[in-house]
Amino acid sequence: MIRFRLRTVLVGLSLIVMILPLAGIQILRLYESALIRQTESELRAQGAFVIAVYRQTLRTLTKDQMEPKHQRPGVKESRLASSELDLATTQIHPPLRVVNTSESPDPIAQKIGLMLAPVIAEASTTTFAEIYVSDRHGLIVTADQNALGKSIAASDPVNTVFLGPAVSQLRRASVEQPSSIIGFESRSNLVVLIALPIIDNGEIMGAVVLSRRPPSIFTALYAKRYLLLEAAGVILAVVVLISIFASRTVVNPIQRLAKEADLVARGEQQTFDDNHVYRTLEVDQLAKRLKEMADALQLRSQYIRDFARHVSHEFKTPIAAIKGAAEVLEDHSNDMTAEERDKFMGNVRSDLARLERLTNGLMELATAEMSHASDDSCVLADVTGEYERVSMRGATRTPIAIPIASLTAILTHLIKNAEQHGAHSIKIDSTVVSRHLQIEVTDDGEGIPESNKHLVFDPFFTTYRDQGGTGLGLSIARALARNAHGDLNYCEQTLDNGTTFRLTIPLA
Structure with missing residues (x-):
């Protein structure tokens, strides 16, 4: 067409x-x-x-x-x-x-x-x-x-x-x-x-x-008025055809997009017709951008719903434990020994510490997702020297377009995640690929089970909740990477153990 x-x-x-x-x-x-x-x-x-x-x-x-x-x-x-x-x-x-x-x-x-x-x-x-x-x-x-x-x-x-x-x-x-x-x-x-x-x-x-x-x-x-009337009829027909053409190419598509935008505003799902072709390039491009925006809004809406559900679940457990401990102490404090009271108070303090970690993690995640890209830059060598059991090689002196605080936070979450999974050594390899620096963080820990690989970046997903894990570290790291116009992804391993994450950051 x-x-x-x-x-x-x-x-x-x-x-x-x-x-x-x-x-x-x-x-x-x-x-x-x-x-x-x-x-x-x-x-x-x-x-x-x-x-x-x-x-x-x-x-x-x-x-x-x-x-x-x-x-x-x-x-x-x-x-x-x-x-x-x-x-x-x-x-x-x-x-x-x-x-x-x-x-x-x-x-x-x-x-x-x-x-x-x-x-x-x-x-x-x-x-x-x-x-x-x-x-x-x-x-x-x-x-x-x-x-x-x-x-x-x-x-x-x-x-x-x-x-x-x-x-x-x-x-x-x-x-x-x-x-x-x-x-x-x-x-x-x-x-x-x-x-x-x-x-x-x-x-x-x-x-x-x-x-x-x-x-x-x-x-x-x-x-010659009758002949002129015929000519006027022809001109009127031309004007009608022009109006129909303008309506089909400009007015109708814009009205269609306006209706679809209203459906998006009301939260309707799958409102845009992927098979519909618009006759003008600008309207067609506008339709594609609106569809992309609608898809992004739907994904964001779904993300917020899932996030709210996870937050509610994560907070509900320690709050319920604290409430239960408070009720027991209130009703039976006089009948308890000092050792029993200390045990209940220890549970309360543990749950409060978990709530504090969750709150801090949520604040850090919100900051990472809502912050704007910065013009600051740094080099990998300025960051990796702060960690033990970490070896690095490659383009560690190549400037990359990310603030040093963000790069430090990303690597900190990756290294802590590796240590939680039993890693004894961590290697950081960096290479320049297509105006980007690819940083691969590889550990020798226990690895990630096949069933959990697609969940590792979901907020609140963790297999170490009992050890104090919040499941927010990798989500925060990916948000910081994408805020710098980069990305963080899991790499498939050929060995039986160990994990590799690939961080991609644009060159400065």
Whole structure:
């Protein structure tokens, strides 16, 4: 199963959320450019029709009898490319300027303009296009009454049409379109302008200038509202899929972990499903850490319960003995001999001494388990010189990361344990292995029975309770070793007698 990092999921979702509106804006811009190009194509078709009618009328009037003026035999028919205008790249010019002039238009062009005026006026009403027809000098011969007889400004870029090439431009509207009640414009405030030269027999006879506002994008979108509803449905489906993906990869796993954590808090056993796989690496790692924590808490809880039971048992026996001795002395003290009273008092003192040893051992164990790791270090040679019947060899001068007091306490418990089991000689061998110092403490005592090997580190386990053993020594030694990021373990022996414990401590 493919698993993602939580950071990757969140970044991906954020990018999608960011891209969706940007993509929508870009699509609207592209659609608006498409509307402009559509308007351009329509104006070009209308202009071609006007030019065809103009040329036909011109030929009918002249019947090739008039000598053309300003011959331009090299001028050829100009054609616009299929789409020249683009909202993102095309320069937007100011509104078309027409100015008053004292010049008179070409008579033939003026006559043709009068003949075409009714047709062009009706076409303008139907198509919402503004159509100017001018002679070869830019004097308007067909237009509304406000522009008729005027001239296209000499400085206007559209005048390049009289040099032969067709012109296609975007211009600002001369009058801004007011906004509607809902805040959207019914038509665009840009104007598409097409200027086409009228060429006949290689001579430029005039020009046709057509301009019209393209449809407002909101008007066009309203016309395609059903298609937009389908697109909105697709976007909604994408958002739902994103939400489902986020829920399955982030929200649901975290809720699942929260429920399992609640079960752990209530003390439930085996709450985490080992076979469940989370889709994000961080959540999967979090689940593993929570499971490890839950297992550790369960082990700790079990340890505390067992520990409390052992403590209760260990304290109950001497307390019961002391209580019994006190009751006997209270009831029969006058009937006892001095020797009998001393015997009972000796038992009380013995039980009190055991309670004291247990209390001291518990305090030492608690200190060992609750203490924090230290930066202190020492060498083995500084400790082993304090014990009799102990020989050492190996890396005794190698610094190790443990306080000398802790190392002394560990070795003291191991040596006392060996002496309790009849050891006469104790050997300490030390070697460096993988950035750790391995210290093996071997004795020649009676050894540990097979049935007791798995119990030697359990608190209060001892076979020498009658001799004053508390069963806490090895537990304290292991706790001190683990507090220093090391460990203490029992090693299997190949000989019939003797015991070996291996202490592992990191190098300083």
